Amino acid sequence: MSVTGDDAREGLDEVPGVDGVEPRPSRGPVARETMLRAAGSILGGLLLVLSFPPYDIVYLAPPALALMTLSWHGVRARRGFWLGYLAGAAFLLPHLAWMRVVGTDAWLLLGGAFALFIALTAAGVAATSRLRAWPLVVPLMWVLSEAIRDRVPLGGFPWGRLAYGQTDTTLTPYAALAGAPLVTFAIALVGALLAFVVLRWREPRLAVGTLVAVAVICTAGGLVPLPTEGQATDGQPSEVVAAVIQGNVPEPGLDFQGEREQVLKNHVAETERLAADVAAGRAPQPDLVIWPENSTDIDPLRDPAAAARIQSAVDAIDVPVLVGAVVEKPDDPTYIWNTGIVWLPTSSGTPGPSDFYVKQHPVPFGEWIPGRAVLAKLIGRFDRIPRDFAPGDSTGVLQVGPARLGNLICFEVAYDELGRAAVQGVGVKGDLEGQGARILAVQTNNATYNLTGQPQQQLGMSRLRAVEHGRAVLIASTSGISAIVRPDGTLAGSIGELQAGYLVDTVPLRDDLTIADSAGAVPELLAAAAAVVLWILAVFGLRRRRDVGSEEPQPSKEPSA
Template identity: 50%
Template sequence: MPLTLESEDRSKDLAEAGARPSRLRRIGARLWRGAPRSALAALCGIALALSFPSAGIWPLSVLAVAGLSLLTYGRTARQGAWTGFVFGLVFMLWLLLWIDVIGYDAWALLSVAEAAFLALMGAGLAVVSRVRFWPLWTACLWVAQEWARDRVPLGGFPWGRLAFANTSSPFTPLAALGGAPLVSFAVALSGALLAAVVLALRTREGRARSTRLAAACGVGAVAAGLVGYAIPLPTAGTTAGGPASAQIAVIQGNVPHAGMDFLGRPMQVLQNHVQATVALMAEVEAGKAPRPQLVIWPENSSDVNPYTTPEAYGAIQAAAQLTGVPMLVGALVDGPDAQHVLNEGIVWDPVKGPGAHYTKQHPVPFGEYVPFRSILMKYITRLQRVARDFYPGDKTGILQVGPARIGDVICFEVAYDGIVHDAVAKGGRVIVVQTNNATYEHTDQPDQQFAMSRLRAIEHGRAVVIAATSGISAVIAPDGSVVARTRLATQAELDVKVPLRDGLTLADRLGAGPEWALSFVGLGAVAFAVWTGSAVWTRRRKRAGTPA
């Protein structure tokens, strides 16, 4: 008996109703099968986070890369993307936990955004694992991922680069040749080669050949780390551009308390730095400390505009006259209009007062300015705490402070390759990092930023002088060794003879060239793997007699 139209429709509805649970079961089964892989990816993300300060177990960075390489090997691009996302999300949530000071929503959103880059890399790792020499392409893709994260969106966020976990490891000297990107490349290559060792030993066919391959990959993994020991690192100053050294004093005045409201009442932070300067000069007059030739105050050491606040101007001028030498003072001053403010390092002469200055070029989104302010302020009232946006500077921080021509960078700018490179390439004989980490005082952030400064010293062959409001202030030698450093949440002074250098490292001369080259090689490998895979698929379809 033929079915009526009504019974046909009912049959279709029943069939579709039966198909939906089946489809859901298939999705659930797929997720269940992938759960162990996701769990292992999360563990690898934790391992990578622990390789960064404050834990600082740098070998875990190599093992984390090896683990992710194994988890994405031979997988589809979609599987690789999911594995990379899980890995990246856990890694970023752990690494960036200090951002919860601003808000848990900011911490979560930034972590997800950064994990998206690692998801794309995971897809790429899965694709290139099908072609020869895949460990090399894997290392290039790590550099490509960092290259992208360093630049977009909103100027990028370079935290979490493999190089920043290896600022005191056998890989570190490679920074003098190719900067942070070459360090990341070497770490990733070593990890990928270790993964290749595991895969070779697991192969059951051609045991002798697999053993030889595993041995070759193992030797390559070790060589990628040990080659750094062959790179000489300078320590002495040079006289081509002036004196070979300068006696530099660093003032850490401390803040009333940590957190978003670290400033306390107006003028309090400034008075703290004046008091610390007075204490240093008392030591000098008593013969317990050498007389400095210049003094460095940190970012925001003047918490009010000294140009428009006579009391602040007078306090800084009195401190400069007491030292008798030029000072570099961090201050917030009025911007080009009422809606903006400038974050500056000002050269303050004991006789002439304020002179040349450097304005921070890379303000931090949502911390120092609010993107899309007119829209976001309607929905996120907490952003009203950023009352005025920081206006970016457009000049490199080359300043003459007493006998030293310094390259000044401010706070998070030390994480950006180009800003530090320009400060050296354009004549800075010592790198000065003025910073204010008081918001994140009891977190891992100060240690993570301190590690970046150590890498910059080796990368550019320059001493690095860090002046922080509440720590960590330090003097780092051109070879990355720590000459002196302060403790967090204390008032302290450093008075150290610092080498001044003129020569450029190979990394200085090459600039961003190695990073661009390695990134394009990695992306090219993905394109080649996709093309060859498509060609193989087409040939198979033709052999089967099915149109491609």
């Protein structure tokens, strides 16, 4: 696995033999090298799984990426591609194992399809192996492939980005400088530098210098300042007391309508329990309350009984509640909306539903079916989604009590642009047009994936977002994991899976943008562009060397006089 340069022509370069005969090389060494590279790719992928939540053995990420880099370095791009696919499958299939609750076919298709993007990374690493600064190119290839798969196909699927395995390490603060792409770059660079040390171990001074660089990268993140205090600006408060409700889901056995009613009742009951504890002095009075996604799947805008239950809970706690509700799209009943609705108490003078946010990024095959007319006939499981969720067209910034809050619903936390737009105030409509969020909320429903590791993975993303945007994050889940995250990514409290409960804490409100939010997507796009340029230069450089080599005079095969 340490073959490099001209020795890495996949073991197939022909060597002139005696009397002009060019024998084929022995297949034994080639087969052994291929097996070693394949094993390194697979082992690297498996170790990477363990570095992510729910295992969180984070120190395995650098050797995992070093193994992958060593396996891909020095081979042709097409060989790197299939080696990368092995690594991608070894990583993503276990990492996305929670998809098996939807169906084994869905799990294999999702993991197999997105392993192609890691194969793309490997092809880029292989193609640029001859560049002198190849350790710096490796992380650029990771950023490039992640930038693509975050956006395509069907809006992309960012799950499993390298940054999402580094949500509580010394590399996490880099998110405040250039978001998740810089965290990906940093951990991939560490892996590439370790691979470089392995390849150049016979040069002690160079190897030691490289290890020093690794130490600097891993510790410098701790020097990035992360905010912890709130800001009182323009008459706005510097902090609020926020509450998160987790009502839990009912035991199996109820019919569909009964389950929907019970979920709503659970969140009403837990909110009323919080109100009783406030009245008894056992809990502080919150300024706002967050319910999770799908806390009511019964449309409260059309069902008076559901609306009455919500209003009773809101009046009991007597502050605005952000309610996660599935509602019918007003202008087209063939579609539904996944919404966060600000519900006001009677004491406000205008009780009931107020402003709302509609999820902008519904999940393909989970909330809407691409090519429904054809696929619904072929796959009966899609009958569970009789109507597609329509996307919203504005950024989710809402006034919830004294807090200007940025709302993300479930998987939306995985997408860079949605949280960034909320904090920047881009795409905000209505009375808050142009105003950015001072705090973030993630409403989620992970009941389908309880005890699979998926809730822990999503919690890690929320912690990274807190650091990236310098905002506290309130996570409300129907059945876990709910949490309150401070702006520096630390946990103020959490509720585990399959439990009912509430969290109340004082959290800061902030206006300043981090460097990452000010820069936006520019650093990622520059890194991706650099990766493409270096790939092209490497390919054309190799072709030029081959062309020059083919023009060199060949020894004459004519018999001498």
